[in-house]
Amino acid sequence: MIEVHELTKRFDGTTAVDRLTFTVRPGQVTGFLGPNGAGKSTTLRLILGLNAPTGGTALVDGRPFRDRPRGLRHVGALLDAHVVHGGRTASAHLRVLARSNAIPRRRADEVLEEVGLSAAADRRIAGFSLGMRQRLGIAAALLGDPPVLLFDEPVNGLDPEGVLWVRGLFRRLAAEGRTVFVSSHLMSEMENTADRLVVIGRGALVAAEGVAEFAARGRRPSVVVRTPDPDALAVLLSAEGATVRSEAAGRMAVTGLTASQVGRVAAAGGVVLEELAARASSLEEAFVEMTGDRVQFTAGGER
């Protein structure tokens, strides 16, 4: 169990984590979602005691993680897969970790087997692909057979087979009664993996609930519309109380009005419509909608 209470971290001018309170329970996979720069990595580092909080607390099974000797037996974590000694072999890397945590040496071979890296056990990490480094990082997290596991963006660099494998692994770890907390900036990754979600934006909590409950919020129907004159239509629709968001391929998503209302507003304003369709929004849209005003970095720069 992970209990985060009023957790806050400020770096100079930036509040990376803003009075976050949530609980991650055992026996479930909990997805930790937020757009880039939302503060996920910082929160995981605070839970692990790698950074000191500006305020609040983070407890792992009732105690700050830093207070635990032989940490890898309590919490396994995959953070940045690049932060390993590239000159070592995979096997040597894991044995060093095992020794410093009083874990039996044979566990190194067991976890390499588990993550599918046995054949690369004696190769230097410097020559590993990103996907292989991720697998090695996951092996390190599993080394101490810990009850609590944290994974920061574990799917980065994995091929489709690797993605399926990692999902199955998380499900199995949770079924064994462990606490599994997995960060991602992509809703789609969590849709098929997580039971619960903790969603943050700009360091603050947006939602902490079951995946199904979160999805239900996204069921607000929207209308997709395409016009050669999007700016004019956006002004007209906003004046009627609708929320308008631009999408790929020149389309706009409109919430707050039905398709026929959108059609009428366009006709009354003399705006040509090239496409008009109603649609039920997906989990992904619920995520974008709920964190949209909390995105720190967008393609157009900071806003």
Ligand SMILES: Nc1ncnc2c1ncn2[C@@H]1O[C@H](COP(=O)(O)OP(=O)(O)OP(=O)(O)O)[C@@H](O)[C@H]1O
């Ligand atoms: N050591 C640091 N010094 C200064 N600012 C930092 C530091 N670490 C993180 N930040 C800032 O804190 C904010 C949150 O960053 P963090 O890496 O935790 O986000 P994230 O949700 O993990 O993002 P991503 O998905 O891009 O990895 C960002 O604005 C970042 O620039």
